Each structure stands twice: as structure tokens, then as C-alpha cells.
Amino acid sequence: MISNYYFLNIIRFTLLVLVQVLVFNRLNFFGYINPMVYILFLYWYPIKENRSAFIALSFLLGLSIDFFSDTLALNAASTVTIAYVRPTIMRFVFGVNFEFQSFKLSSTTKAQQITFLALLIIVHHLVFFSLEIFSLENFLLVLKKTVSIGLATLILCLLFGSLFSASKE
Amino acid sequence: MQQIINFVLRYKSFLLYFHLLIIALAFTVQSHSYHQARFFNSSNWVTGSIYETSHGISSYFGLSEENKKLVNENKRLQTLLFNSKTSDSIALDSTINYTVVDARVIKNSFTNQRNYITINKGESDSIKQDMGVITSEGILGIVENTSENFATVQSILNEKSTINAKIKNSNHFGSLIWDTKMYNVVQLIDIPRFVQLNVGDTIVTGAMSSIFPENVPIGTIKKFNLDTAKSFYSIDVDLFNDMTNIKNVYIVNNVYKSEIEQLEAKTINNDQ
DSSP, X not given: OHHHHHHHHHHHHHHHHHHHHHTGGGOOBTTTBOOOGGGHHHHHSOSSSOHHHHHHHHXXXXXXXXXXXXXXXXXXXXXXXXXXXXXXXXXXXHOGGGGSTTOOGGGSOHHHHHHHHHHHHXXXXXXXXXXXXXXXXXXXXXXXXXXHHHHHHHHHHHHHHHHHHHHHO | OHHHHHHHHHTHXXXXXXXXXXXXXXXXXXXXXXXXXXXXXTTSHHHHHHHHHHHHHHGGGGHHHHHHHHHHXXXXXXXXXXXXXXXXXXXXXXXXOEEEEEEEEEEOOOSSSEEEEEESOOGGGTOOTTOEEEOSXXXXXXXXXXXXSOEEEEEEEETTOOEEEEXXXXXXXXXXXXXXXXXXXXXXXXXXXXXXXXXXXXXXXXSSOSSSOTTOEEEEEEEEEEOTTSSEEEEEEEESSOTXXXXXXXXXEETTHHHHHXXXXXXXXXXX
């Protein structure tokens, strides 16, 4: 049971990295929209797991994406940030009851799931593009990229989520 | 002591997050300076092989288009050859200033602020840092990092990139930079205001750099206006290269580059 658990996460990690760098980094929709679907890993990751391990794993995930896409350590910085703030976002979205043992992501409402995912994406993209562009002058550009690419990421993540969640349970 | 341990235990996830964030930021900020992006590049073995495999599959889809490009280039070169004045003499080794290596692009990017391209030739083909990379249509960038079999190229679509360029058939030179806005337009700055410019003029590489040969095409003038100080032009250049679709590239190496650089460094040292 436990090995199965680790196995699933390792497979997920590898597949998401490969799908991200080989497919979605080349999408260039409208010339600049490359959705970052690897955020799904943080959305799917079990809630009750060791928090430090989760943060370290997210750092590793961001770093592997960085290795492929020559983006210095921007993905690592933004992914580790959402890994850290994930419990806060969950408390905001699901209320206190997510700390109970019986809590499951699949037992929440659709609206809650989407809000949770959207908040993860917004924080991630905001950190990512602020660091990438790195100037207050171009703050509008940061917002534009965050909104447009965030929307694309959200839609694709939802599609991916509905594609794989049925077989997961 | 007990309190310190308690403190660390209580805030351990925050401390972990904080440290990892600092590490990531340190890598990012350090890499803003020239040639520091050593650790994070796709020229290493793992990423290189994965991109190579994926390229091996996808490269079949653009073959006819690529073929057309190469035929056009051959045609141009044949025309040059037939019309050159010294067609009956063979160049001796001592007259060769540039050596050329061919390579294929296995990863391209043009949507970021700092774009890098990965190619499938590396140190084993004697590719080194700071060699120029061109295509049959124009310039592409400068080699930034190399590994055994792969190299990353700092594209001209990179906010760190500055390349010496000039107006064709004149010697007024300036620097070619990118304002990160559009992937088919770059900027030429520092052309003095007394120079006569026309929309459509061709921009080529200048003779000031030891990286590119002179007169490699870059693009045409799209529009120009004076900068805020009113003494220099800032020119938008339409690129000849379609940066979104690049397959075959050439790496040019100036044989005398190290000699030129040593001499220049010595001259600067003597001044001080």
C-alpha cells in the first residue's frame, strides 16, 4: 500500500515534467502562452503527508523544469512558494475541516476544487513572472502574463484533472 | 539550547521553505550577470538526450520545408560562386579566418525574457563558449554553455544579448538588443542622428566583434525614431529569421579570436 503510494507519486512527477517540457513548453499559443500544467502535482499531492518532504519535493520539481527550459531557478522559487502556502490556501478554501483525518479532496464541491487550483496557479504565476521580468515598471506586463497564462493553465489543469481523476479512485 | 531546538522544530517548514527560496533566488540573481548560468542549462547529458530523442521524432514533420530552405541557400551560394572574381584560385589554409560547424536545434524558445536554444553539437565537435551561431537567413545567437555533446545558445531574443551591428554598405555601427516585446523585432541603438536612414534598409553584423564575420544579414529597418536624448536613433529591426521555426544552424568560429582578445586585453592593461 505504502510503496504503491510512493510509486504513484514518482510516476506522476516524471510524467508531469516530461509532458510539461516536451508538449506544453512548445505550445506557444498566441505566440506566448505556455501553460504550466506541472502545478497539478501540488494539487494532487496527498494532504496528510510530511510537510517538509512536500516542500523539498516541490523544490525538486521546479528545479527539474528549470533544467529543461533554461529559466535559471524561477520555477523552483515559485513552486516552493506555493508548496509553502498550500495549507493556508486550503484553510481559506475548505475551512478548518481539511485538518480532519477523513478529509478527501474528492469529497469537496467542484467550486472549492476550482478555487483551490486557481489560487495555487495565481500565486505561482505571480511569483514566477515578477521574478522573470523583475521590474516594477513592467508591472502591467506581469499582470497581463499572469492572467492570460494563468487562465490557460487553469483550463488545461481542469481538463487533465477530469481526465485522470476517474481512474485514480 | 532547548529553546533553540524548540524554535527550529516549530518553524521547521518555514525555515526549509526560506532556505530553498534563498537558494533559488541566489541562483537566479547570480545568473543575471554574464556567463553565470552554469548549473541551470539544458546542455547537460540528461536534458540533452531527452530533447534529442523528442527531436528525432518531430524532425520528420518539417522535412520538405527545410529542404526548400537548403536548396534556396545552395542557389544563393552557387550564384555567389559563379560571379566571384577569383573563381579559378583555391583558397589556401592561411587565408581561412572562420571555420564552420553545422548543428541542429533540439530545443527552441522565444516566449521568455531570456531565451536559450539547445543544439546537438558540443565540446566533442570543438564547440566552445562565445562562438557565433547563424542560420542560412541570418544570425541566431552566441554559444553560452557547452557539454560533451550539446550546447546552449543565448538567442538574440534575450535581454542580456548585445551584438555589434551596422547599416549595410556603411560603417555606422550600433548595438543590437531586444526589448522582450515581440519575437520577430529587435532593436538597434546608438546609431548617430546624422546618419541617413530609410525604412527597409538592411542591417548586418558589424566588424567590431570577433564573434561573427562581417556582413551576416540580420533584418530590415521597420521603423526608427530618435531616443530621449535626441542624439541617437533607436531602430526597430524586422528579423530575416523566423525565430519560431529553426532547424539547421551553423556555428562559426573565428580562428584568430583568442589572439584578438589577448591583444585587446593587453592593450587595456597597458593603459591602466
